[in-house]
Amino acid sequence: MADVVTLDDVARAAGVSRAAASRALNGRPGVRDDVRERVAQAAKSLDYRRNRAAANLAGGSASVIGLVLGTDRLHDDPYATSLVESVARAAASRDHGLMLLMKEPNQTTSTRNMVRDGLVDGVIISSVVVGEPWIEDLLASNVPSVLVGAHPERPEIYSVDVENLESAAALVGHLLDSGCSRIATITGTLGRVDASLRLAGYRTAHEQRGLTVDESLVFVGNFRRGVGYDIADDVLGAAPDAVFAANDEMAIGFIDRARERSVDIPGDIAVVGFDGSSMHQHLGFTITSIIQPFDVLAETVVDVLVSQLAGGEAPTTTMVPPTLLKGDTTIWEIG
Amino acid sequence: MADVVTLDDVARAAGVSRAAASRALNGRPGVRDDVRERVAQAAKSLDYRRNRAAANLAGGSASVIGLVLGTDRLHDDPYATSLVESVARAAASRDHGLMLLMKEPNQTTSTRNMVRDGLVDGVIISSVVVGEPWIEDLLASNVPSVLVGAHPERPEIYSVDVENLESAAALVGHLLDSGCSRIATITGTLGRVDASLRLAGYRTAHEQRGLTVDESLVFVGNFRRGVGYDIADDVLGAAPDAVFAANDEMAIGFIDRARERSVDIPGDIAVVGFDGSSMHQHLGFTITSIIQPFDVLAETVVDVLVSQLAGGEAPTTTMVPPTLLKGDTTIWEIG
DNA sequence: TTGTAGGCGTTATCAT
DNA sequence: ATGATAACGCCTACAA
Numbered sequence: 203m204a205d206v207v208t209l210d211d212v213a214r215a216a217g218v219s220r221a222a223a224s225r226a227l228n229g230r231p232g233v234r235d236d237v238r239e240r241v242a243q244a245a246k247s248l249d250y251r252r253n254r255a256a257a258n259l260a261g262g263s264a265s266v267i268g269l270v271l272g273t274d275r276l277h278d279d280p281y282a283t284s285l286v287e288s289v290a291r292a293a294a295s296r297d298h299g300l301m302l303l304m305k306e307p308n309q310t311t312s313t314r315n316m317v318r319d320g321l322v323d324g325v326i327i328s329s330v331v332v333g334e335p336w337i338e339d340l341l342a343s344n345v346p347s348v349l350v351g352a353h354p355e356r357p358e359i360y361s362v363d364v365e366n367l368e369s370a371a372a373l374v375g376h377l378l379d380s381g382c383s384r385i386a387t388i389t390g391t392l393g394r395v396d397a398s399l400r401l402a403g404y405r406t407a408h409e410q411r412g413l414t415v416d417e418s419l420v421f422v423g424n425f426r427r428g429v430g431y432d433i434a435d436d437v438l439g440a441a442p443d444a445v446f447a448a449n450d451e452m453a454i455g456f457i458d459r460a461r462e463r464s465v466d467i468p469g470d471i472a473v474v475g476f477d478g479s480s481m482h483q484h485l486g487f488t489i490t491s492i493i494q495p496f497d498v499l500a501e502t503v504v505d506v507l508v509s510q511l512a513g514g515e516a517p518t519t520t521m522v523p524p525t526l527l528k529g530d531t532t533i534w535e536i537g
Numbered sequence: 538m539a540d541v542v543t544l545d546d547v548a549r550a551a552g553v554s555r556a557a558a559s560r561a562l563n564g565r566p567g568v569r570d571d572v573r574e575r576v577a578q579a580a581k582s583l584d585y586r587r588n589r590a591a592a593n594l595a596g597g598s599a600s601v602i603g604l605v606l607g608t609d610r611l612h613d614d615p616y617a618t619s620l621v622e623s624v625a626r627a628a629a630s631r632d633h634g635l636m637l638l639m640k641e642p643n644q645t646t647s648t649r650n651m652v653r654d655g656l657v658d659g660v661i662i663s664s665v666v667v668g669e670p671w672i673e674d675l676l677a678s679n680v681p682s683v684l685v686g687a688h689p690e691r692p693e694i695y696s697v698d699v700e701n702l703e704s705a706a707a708l709v710g711h712l713l714d715s716g717c718s719r720i721a722t723i724t725g726t727l728g729r730v731d732a733s734l735r736l737a738g739y740r741t742a743h744e745q746r747g748l749t750v751d752e753s754l755v756f757v758g759n760f761r762r763g764v765g766y767d768i769a770d771d772v773l774g775a776a777p778d779a780v781f782a783a784n785d786e787m788a789i790g791f792i793d794r795a796r797e798r799s800v801d802i803p804g805d806i807a808v809v810g811f812d813g814s815s816m817h818q819h820l821g822f823t824i825t826s827i828i829q830p831f832d833v834l835a836e837t838v839v840d841v842l843v844s845q846l847a848g849g850e851a852p853t854t855t856m857v858p859p860t861l862l863k864g865d866t867t868i869w870e871i872g
Numbered sequence: 873t874t875g876t877a878g879g880c881g882t883t884a885t886c887a888t
Numbered sequence: 889a890t891g892a893t894a895a896c897g898c899c900t901a902c903a904a
Binding site: 254276291295427458 | 589591630
C-alpha cells in the first residue's frame with residue numbers, strides 16, 4: 203500500500219492548521235484567498251485525496267449515493283440497465299461513488315442496512331418500488347432520497363420524472379388521429395406506477411376525443427418481452443388495428459409473434475411502445491416509441507440529490523422532457 | 538434521523554467493554570462463549586449495525602467491493618450487464634456492498650481515486666481492461682483485486698476464469714467434425730484477452746485436426762451486434778459453411794443480415810456464438826453457444842476477493858466450467 | 873479472558 | 889481568519 207497523504211500533510215506543507223486546510227479544501231468561508239490558494243497547491247502537488255470514510259465519520263459526507271432498483275435482474279430489463287449506466291456516469295462526473303442496491307430475492311433488509319451502515323449519503327430510488335415494505339422501511343429512516351419517477355402517493359418526496367401519462371396520451375392520441383379505431387394496449391406490471399400512468403394516458407387519449415375504451419382491448423402484461431409474445435395471440439384475436447405496449451420489450455415480443463403469424467406491421471396493425479429501448483437492439487426495425495432521456499434524467503436526479511445533501515433546495519418534482527421516436531412500426535403521413 | 542445504536546450501546550447492554558463486544562461480534566478468539574452469546578443477543582435486540590465507515594477507518598474493513606468494468610455502456614453489452622447483475626447479487630449475499638466503477642470516457646483517474654478514497658476494500662476487475670493505463674495505475678496501488686478472466690501477462694493476479702480457448706476449440710471442433718470445412722470467424726475486439734483466446738481456440742481446433750486456417754475466413758469484429766450485421770456481407774462473400782462469432786451479439790447481427798439475404802440458418806450456414814446471451818432475448822431462436830456461468834463466476838470471484846481480504850489464501854486462478862448450449866443455429870446429429 | 877486507552881483522518885466547535 | 893481540540897464509531901495493541 204502506498205504511503206497515504208493525509209490532510210495533516212497538506213496542512214503542514216501549506217503552513218497552516220488542519221482546520222484551515224479542511225475549510226480551504228471544502229470551499230467554506232473564512233479562509234483568506236491566498237491561503238486557500240496555497241492549500242490547493244499543496245494538495246495538488248502532494249496528490250492528496252481526502253479519505254471519504256473519515257470525512258463521513260466526522261460529519262462530512264462520503265459522496266456516495268445508492269441506486270435502489272426494484273428488480274434483481276438487469277439482463278432482461280433494458281430500462282433498469284440504462285438507468286444504472288446513466289446514473290453511474292452522472293454520479294462519476296460529479297465525483298460521487300455509486301453503490302448498487304438491487305432488490306434481493308429473499309431477505310431484503312440489506313438495502314436499508316447498507317444505508318444505515320454509513321457508507322451511503324443518500325439514495326436514488328426507482329419509484330416503481332415505492333409501497334413495498336423494504337422501501338417504506340428505507341424511507342422511514344429519513345435518508346435523503348430522490349425518486350426516479352414521481353409517485354402519486356408520495357408527492358412530498360423529491361422526484362424526477364418524465365411525463366408518462368401525457369406522453370402515452372400523445373402517442374395513443376396520434377394513433378387515434380391517424381385513423382386507428384381499435385387500439386389494444388398491453389399494460390405493464392399492475393401496481394407499478396409507470397404502468398398505471400401509461401394506461402391512464404391510453405384512457406385519457408380516448409376520453410379527450412369523446413371515445414370510450416373497449417375494455418376487451420386492455421391486456422395485462424408485466425413489462426417483459428416474453429409476455430408480449432405470449433399474449434399476442436389473444437391480442438390478435440381482438441382484431442385491433444393498433445397496439446400500444448407499455449414498453450418496447452413487450453412491443454418486440456408482440457411483433458415477433460405477429461410476424462410469425464404473417465401479420466404485417468405497420469400495414470395491418472400499427473405498434474407503439476415506450477422507453478425507446480428498441481433503438482439499441484439492432485432489431486432491423488425501430489419501434490415508434492417515447493424515448494426516455496436517460497442521461498438527462500440521471501444527471502438531473504443526481505443533481506437533485508446532491509443539492510439536497512448539500513442542504514440546498516430544489517423543486518419537489520422535476521420534469522424531464524421525453525422525445526417521440528418515429529419508428530418503423532407505424533405509418534406516418536408525409537411531412 | 539433515527540437514533541443510532543453504537544457498539545458502545547451494545548457493550549453496555551451486554552455488560553462488557555467495547556473491546557470485548559467488538560471481538561465477540563467479529564468472531565475473534567479470546568471471548569468466552571457465554572459473553573459472545575450475550576453480546577450477540579444485545580446486538581440483535583438493539584438492532585445494532587456496525588458503522589462500516591468507522592470500521593474501515595479504524596483498520597477494519599468496510600465490506601465494500603468495487604466492480605471495475607472496461608466499458609462505459611451497459612445497454613448494448615449483455616456480458617457486462619450480466620456480470621454486474623451477478624456480482625451485485627453475490628456481493629449482497631455475502632453482506633458486501635458493491636460500488637460500480639465504470640470506465641469513464643474522458644479522464645479516468647476517478648476509479649483509482651474511488652479506491653484511494655478509502656471506501657472500497659478491494660476490486661473485481663474485468664480482465665479485458667488489463668493493460669490500459671488506468672488499470673495499471675490501479676493495480677500498482679496494490680489494492681486487493683481479482684480478475685474476471687485470467688490475463689496471460691499477469692498470471693500473478695488472482696483470477697477466476699472460464700476456459701475461453703478450450704471452449705472455443707471444442708465448439709469449432711464440433712463444427713469441423715460435423716462436416717463443416719469452411720468455418721469463418723468474426724473476432725472480438727482486437728487486443729482484448731477474451732477475443733484473443735477465442736480466436737486461438739478457433740485456430741487450435743483446426744490444428745488439432747491437421748487443418749490449416751484459411752486466413753481469409755477471419756474477420757475482425759468488436760463484440761457489438763452492429764458489426765456482426767455490417768460485416769455479414771463480407772463474410773457471406775467468402776462462402777463459408779459455418780460461422781463462429783466471438784460472442785452471441787455479433788452472431789445475432791450476422792444472422793439478421795444473413796436472413797435478410799435469405800440464407801438459411803443452419804441449413805446453408807451453421808452459426809455458433811459465445812456467452813449464451815441469446816437465451817435471454819426472446820429472439821425466436823437460440824444460438825448454439827458457450828454459456829457463461831455468470832452466477833457461479835460471480836460467486837467465485839467474490840469469494841476469492843473476500844477471502845483475500847481476510848488474509849486467506851486461494852488458488853491464483855480458478856476455473857469455472859461453462860456449458861454448451863445446443864441451439865437452433867446448428868444441426869445436431871440424432872442422439 | 874477482559875478492560876483501558878490510543879489512534880484512524882476528517883469535520884465542527886470554540887476559542888483566539 | 890485561524891488554530892487547538894473534541895468528537896465521529898470502531899478496532900487493536902497492551903495492560904490487567
